Structure formats: structure tokens, C-alpha cells
Amino acid sequence: MLSRIQMANISRYFVTFKVPVQRDTLADRLAAACDVVERAFPGQKLCLASSYKEPGTDIPVSDRRKYLAQRARTKMHWFHLHNGKSVRGRGGGPMFDDGRVALGGRIHRHDLGLLSMTVDFPDAPWTFCEKLLVEIGDASAASHAAVVPDGNEALRATQFDTSTAQPDPTLLERGIPRLTDFTYTGPAVPTQPMYLGWLNYWSAATCTFLGFPDEARHAALTPHSYRTPAGAWLVKLTAEPLDTRRSDHIDVLATAYRALPRLGLRPAPDNF
Numbered sequence: 001m002l003s004r005i006q007m008a009n010i011s012r013y014f015v016t017f018k019v020p021v022q023r024d025t026l027a028d029r030l031a032a033a034c035d036v037v038e039r040a041f042p043g044q045k046l047c048l049a050s051s052y053k054e055p056g057t058d059i060p061v062s063d064r065r066k067y068l069a070q071r072a073r074t075k076m077h078w079f080h081l082h083n084g085k086s087v088r089g090r091g092g093g094p095m096f097d098d099g100r101v102a103l104g105g106r107i108h109r110h111d112l113g114l115l116s117m118t119v120d121f122p123d124a125p126w127t128f129c130e131k132l133l134v135e136i137g138d139a140s141a142a143s144h145a146a147v148v149p150d151g152n153e154a155l156r157a158t159q160f161d162t163s164t165a166q167p168d169p170t171l172l173e174r175g176i177p178r179l180t181d182f183t184y185t186g187p188a189v190p191t192q193p194m195y196l197g198w199l200n201y202w203s204a205a206t207c208t209f210l211g212f213p214d215e216a217r218h219a220a221l222t223p224h225s226y227r228t229p230a231g232a233w234l235v236k237l238t239a240e241p242l243d244t245r246r247s248d249h250i251d252v253l254a255t256a257y258r259a260l261p262r263l264g265l266r267p268a269p270d271n272f
Contacts (some may be wrong), residue, residue: 015119018116082102083100085099159176175258206232
């Protein structure tokens with residue numbers, strides 16, 4: 001859920017897009033997403049493929065479109081491309097990030113026809129991340145994606161009842177709903193996002209499912225949001241990065257959840 005993650009002394013982004021499979025166009029859309037990533041990081045080429053059968057082994061890729069087409073014919077559609085750089089520790093000292101950039105994905109549930117595709121890249125300004133979210137989403141014809149800044153660990157722990165951080169019951173009291181984690185089981189329908197992020201990429205089909213935008217119900221969501229060139233929406237909840245330690249940000253998030261009742265699977269209250 002947290003898309004900008006602090007690891008020891010470094011920060012990195014891990015942003016997951018849900019991409020409709022549609023096999024006749026999938027390889028082209030994934031190749032287009034790779035092109036977006038390489039334009040965003042000049043000089044960095046996604047020219048190495050991680051081996052599925054031999055973890056830790058990299059295979060040079062000279063024809064990326066062919067590689068992606070081959071992977072799209074496998075059962076899980078698993079692929080992983082990177083620039084050959086790494087994130088590692090140095091002799092027990094602090095972590096070192098020499099600029100690893102990667103893009104990979106796989107199917108978790110075949111009946112939904114959704115590929116989970118994750119882009120992994122070094123810390124960067126939020127404006128850069130927002131632009132990349134839109135361009136990858138449009139290039140891959142993604143269904144949806146979300147970005148949550150670090151510092152909101154209590155939000156995940158509270159909504160998904162995890163042990164990764166200390167839950168904050170006051171978030172529930174303020175109207176933030178509990179949610180079901182369907183990362184691996186999949187949503188009820190392919191166009192259903194699992195949670196609200198600070199930055200949200202929603203395709204036209206996802207917007208239709210959510211009933212967004214509705215002038216009356218979604219007035220609080222539109223001031224910082226806009227349509228993308230491909231006709232999707234970039235929905236930004238607040239002008240500044242979401243911080244659920246701020247009362248005004250909690251209010252915006254709770255209002256958004258109330259206005260979008262089909263977003264996320266919400267367990268019955270007596271389940272907790």
C-alpha cells in the first residue's frame with residue numbers, strides 16, 4: 001500500500017498498476033510502459049531480464065517486444081526487466097542505492113484478466129512521480145494504480161488490520177473504513193481499486209465503476225484532479241502529500257471514502 005518506502009537510509013518508490021491482459025495488445029502496451037520509464041530516466045535501459053527459473057540470474061534482452069510477447073504466452077505472464085543496478089548494503093553499513101530502475105509483473109488470478117505490474121525506482125520529487133504515474137498508466141492502458149506517501153504506516157495497519165505498524169483507532173472513529181486486502185485474491189471486478197491513495201490513476205472504465213466524477217458527490221475530489229491524455233483520471237486528494245497525522249487530511253480521506261462506496265471491499269462491522 002505504501003508506495004514510497006523508506007528502507008534504512010534510502011527511499012524508493014514501488015508503484016503497482018493493475019493492467020487488463022487483452023493478449024493481442026499486452027506486449028505492445030508493456031513495451032510502451034518500458035519506453036516511458038526509459039524516457040523518465042535518461043541513459044537507463046531496461047535491457048536485462050531476471051530469470052524466473054534461476055533467481056539471481058540476469059539475461060540480456062536485445063528485442064524487448066519479443067521478450068514481452070513470449071512472457072505474455074506463459075501461464076502467469078511473469079516478467080521482470082531492469083537496468084542492471086542494485087540496492088544493497090555495504091559490509092554491514094548503510095544501504096546503497098546506485099540507481100536501480102525496474103519494471104515487472106505477473107497475474108495472480110486468471111479469471112480476472114488483470115496483470116499486476118510494478119515499477120521500482122529511486123526517490124524523486126512528487127511532481128516527477130505524478131507525471132510518471134500518468135504516463136505509465138496511459139501507455140499500459142492500466143485500470144488503476146495508487147500512491148501513498150511514507151509516514152502513513154498507521155493507515156495501512158488500521159485499514160487492513162496488519163501488524164506492520166501500530167493501528168490508530170481514531171482513524172476508524174473519523175470515518176476511515178476497514179478494508180479487505182485482495183492483493184493476491186483479486187477484487188470483485190477488475191475495475192475495483194483496493195484502497196484510496198494520495199495519487200490515484202483511474203481508467204475510464206474504473207471511473208464508470210466508481211461513478212466518478214459526480215459533480216454533487218465528488219466536489220471535494222476534483223480541485224487537484226484532472227483527465228489524462230488517454231481519457232483516464234489522475235485523482236489527487238490533497239495539494240500536499242497525504243499525511244494522516246493531519247486532521248484536515250483525515251477529513252478529506254474520510255469524505256472521499258464516503259463518496260466512493262464501491263472503492264475497496266469493506267467487511268461487515270461485526271467481522272472485527
